[in-house]
Amino acid sequence: xxxxxxxxxxxxxxxxxxxxxxxxxxxxxxxxxxxxxxxxxxxxxxxxxxxxxxxxxxxxxxxxxxxxxxxxxxxxxxxxxxxxxxxxxxxxxxxxxxxxxxxxxxxxxxxxxxxxxxxxxxxxxxxxxxxxxxxxxxxxxxxxxxxxxxxxxxxxxxxxxxxxxxxxxxxxxxxxxxxxxxxxxxxxxxxxxxxxxxxxxxxxxxxxxxxxxxxxxxxxxxxxxxxxxxxxxxxxxxxxxxxxxxxxxxxxxxxxxxxxxxxxxxxxxxxxxxxxxxxxxxxxxxxxxxxxxxxxxxxxxxxxxxxxxxxxxxxxxxxxxxx
Amino acid sequence: xxxxxxxxxxxxxxxxxxxxxxxxxxxxxxxxxxxxxxxxxxxxxxxxxxxxxxxxxxxxxxxxxxxxxxxxxxxxxxxxxxxxxxxxxxxxxxxxxxxxxxxxxxxxxxxxxxxxxxxxxxxxxxxxxxxxxxxxxxxxxxxxxxxxxxxxxxxxxxxxxxxxxxxxxxxxxxxxxxxxxxxxxxxxxxxxxxxxxxxxxxxxxxxxxxxxxxxxxxxxxxxxxxxxxxxxxxxxxxxxxxxxxxxxxxxxxxxxxxxxxxxxxxxxxxxxxxxxxxxxxxxxxxxxxxxxxxxxxxxxxxxxxxxxxxxxxxxxxxxxxxxxxxxxxxxxxxxxxxxxxxx
Numbered sequence: 001x002x003x004x005x006x007x008x009x010x011x012x013x014x015x016x017x018x019x020x021x022x023x024x025x026x027x028x029x030x031x032x033x034x035x036x037x038x039x040x041x042x043x044x045x046x047x048x049x050x051x052x053x054x055x056x057x058x059x060x061x062x063x064x065x066x067x068x069x070x071x072x073x074x075x076x077x078x079x080x081x082x083x084x085x086x087x088x089x090x091x092x093x094x095x096x097x098x099x100x101x102x103x104x105x106x107x108x109x110x111x112x113x114x115x116x117x118x119x120x121x122x123x124x125x126x127x128x129x130x131x132x133x134x135x136x137x138x139x140x141x142x143x144x145x146x147x148x149x150x151x152x153x154x155x156x157x158x159x160x161x162x163x164x165x166x167x168x169x170x171x172x173x174x175x176x177x178x179x180x181x182x183x184x185x186x187x188x189x190x191x192x193x194x195x196x197x198x199x200x201x202x203x204x205x206x207x208x209x210x211x212x213x214x215x216x217x218x219x220x221x222x223x224x225x226x227x228x229x230x231x232x233x234x235x236x237x238x239x240x241x242x243x244x245x246x247x248x249x250x251x252x253x254x255x256x257x258x259x260x261x262x263x264x265x266x267x268x269x270x271x272x273x274x275x276x277x278x279x280x281x282x283x284x285x286x287x288x289x290x291x292x293x294x295x296x297x298x299x300x301x302x303x304x305x306x307x308x309x310x311x312x313x314x315x316x317x318x319x320x321x322x323x
Numbered sequence: 324x325x326x327x328x329x330x331x332x333x334x335x336x337x338x339x340x341x342x343x344x345x346x347x348x349x350x351x352x353x354x355x356x357x358x359x360x361x362x363x364x365x366x367x368x369x370x371x372x373x374x375x376x377x378x379x380x381x382x383x384x385x386x387x388x389x390x391x392x393x394x395x396x397x398x399x400x401x402x403x404x405x406x407x408x409x410x411x412x413x414x415x416x417x418x419x420x421x422x423x424x425x426x427x428x429x430x431x432x433x434x435x436x437x438x439x440x441x442x443x444x445x446x447x448x449x450x451x452x453x454x455x456x457x458x459x460x461x462x463x464x465x466x467x468x469x470x471x472x473x474x475x476x477x478x479x480x481x482x483x484x485x486x487x488x489x490x491x492x493x494x495x496x497x498x499x500x501x502x503x504x505x506x507x508x509x510x511x512x513x514x515x516x517x518x519x520x521x522x523x524x525x526x527x528x529x530x531x532x533x534x535x536x537x538x539x540x541x542x543x544x545x546x547x548x549x550x551x552x553x554x555x556x557x558x559x560x561x562x563x564x565x566x567x568x569x570x571x572x573x574x575x576x577x578x579x580x581x582x583x584x585x586x587x588x589x590x591x592x593x594x595x596x597x598x599x600x601x602x603x604x605x606x607x608x609x610x611x612x613x614x615x616x617x618x619x620x621x622x623x624x625x626x627x628x629x630x631x632x633x634x635x636x637x638x639x640x641x642x643x644x645x646x647x648x649x650x651x652x653x654x655x656x657x658x659x660x661x662x663x664x665x666x
Contacts, residue, residue, distance in 0.1 A: 186373035191583035216585025257517035259542035270517035
């Protein structure tokens with residue numbers, strides 16, 4: 001299978017005074033060219049930390065302890081910082097949740113977009129400015145000629161997110177990582193931004209890694225899904241298979257807890273308890289204290305990673321026989 | 324017919340915008356601009372809309388946290404906007420609140436006992452020596468049991484979900500009739516959100532509560548709320564029973580909100596085709612003339628730019644403020660058909 005990105009056994013820990021937080025523990029994932037892949041999970045499960053680690057955007061006390069990140073045949077974790085800087089924002093671009101913390105409030109929007117183009121495409125000032133205008137037009141910002149002169153605070157949340165996307169896609173990245181890109185936005189603006197991302201991806205042929213807690217967004221816009229819990233990938237499946245028949249009890253519980261607009265849920269089904277403290281994660285399966293189907297081996301030893309039919313993967317003792 | 328538990332009549336809340344103590348205000352933000360609604364005993368009413376539509380301001384006006392510019396708020400048929408302070412206290416006892424962010428809404432320097440004892444003391448409901456027991460019992464009700472064990476802890480020792488439970492216990496302390504919940508589950512993770520929704524439904528039965536549930540999450544509305552009121556730019560655009568509105572919205576804004584809400588079903592999601600609503604919500608300082616939604620409306624006609632549509636009554640107690648509300652099936656049919664063959 002042709003792969004654009006292959007993450008193998010990525011481990012990232014946070015060294016805090018209270019102890020070592022095992023935020024990302026042996027995460028492996030693959031993304032094919034032009035595929036839309038979701039990494040879903042609840043707050044603190046390590047999904048953002050995974051993305052930051054593979055972009056090497058971590059600094060102490062966060063440390064990448066091991067693993068490989070293969071991108072187009074190169075191990076990103078072995079590149080020099082200068083080489084990595086050309087990958088970042090060039091071949092792999094990232095869109096964050098809060099555009100206001102990413103945009104510099106004291107520079108004009110056009111200059112910030114032009115800078116990104118300038119660095120990665122080696123263009124001169126004049127050409128980069130023209131490129132910035134083109135990039136803003138590309139993300140369907142109304143009146144881009146005026147908007148290049150605006151400061152970020154003069155734009156609405158949706159428009160800022162468009163500017164961020166303009167910067168991200170200006171260099172035609174092969175992979176776009178979007179970390180909760182619409183969480184801060186209203187639902188109609190969210191729909192606009194997601195539609196824009198889909199259009200641009202189709203046009204450029206970029207792959208997408210969507211990091212989200214929103215199963216609705218994942219269902220609607222992604223092809224394949226990785227479910228993360230307490231620093232580990234617990235299930236991997238194609239989007240249709242996952243929503244039709246989750247193979248890990250955590251995924252099943254998440255689906256039961258999510259509410260849909262097309263029918264009324266008579267009784268709310270909740271996963272009791274809360275995600276574990278990752279300084280001292282539970283022994284065995286990290287989900288077992290909350291798992292409705294936990295049995296004898298779950299609390300004793302780490303569950304096997306089992307490949308099921310259709311190439312699906314689940315990290316659960318329930319599938320042990322399927323090995 | 325008996326009066327509804329809570330009634331809001333033609334309420335307006337305007338704020339001066341800009342300016343300060345040197346400059347005169349630059350204009351007026353019409354946050355809530357002529358809204359009427361009613362909440363019946365034992366009902367869960369959803370107030371939905373996007374940021375800036377005025378739903379939070381309306382909730383705050385009902386709680387007495389902002390003064391209305393005009394209009395009336397009636398509790399069990401009697402006006403509360405011009406009550407004497409002593410009588411106001413009685414009203415406040417009956418209407419309590421829960422906010423979005425459980426991290427901001429608890430005092431970090433007070434123990435849980437102090438937080439819960441405050442409303443008991445304010446309203447003189449429980450003798451001082453019984454407060455500890457009463458507070459422990461409240462915690463038991465909200466699923467923090469045994470309550471005794473949590474009384475002397477501080478907010479930072481709890482998770483987000485547990486803090487929201489404490490906020491709910493504080494609201495319950497004075498045995499209110501109405502709880503105004505402003506985005507009460509929006510900041511919570513899915514698994515915790517389901518726990519809190521389950522709790523809110525259980526408490527509603529136990530304490531015969533009515534909720535005014537302010538939210539932007541239509542998934543939550545569908546499963547929790549009996550009735551929905553949709554707001555846009557300070558005005559009510561549609562109101563009615565949840566199931567009825569979700570199957571046949573009579574306002575294009577409601578339709579658009581439903582179409583934009585992601586569905587937790589990849590097949591259904593791929594089968595529906597929706598045209599995203601263009602543009603942003605305009606400024607509440609200069610709302611568009613005519614129908615306030617017309618600049619973003621896919622079916623806007625000349626009349627929409629000229630005349631503000633009245634809130635018209637439809638079957639089953641529904642109301643809609645759209646010139647074309649009566650023709651609703653023709654423009655929503657396509658979307659609805661898609662949603663139904665999924666179900």
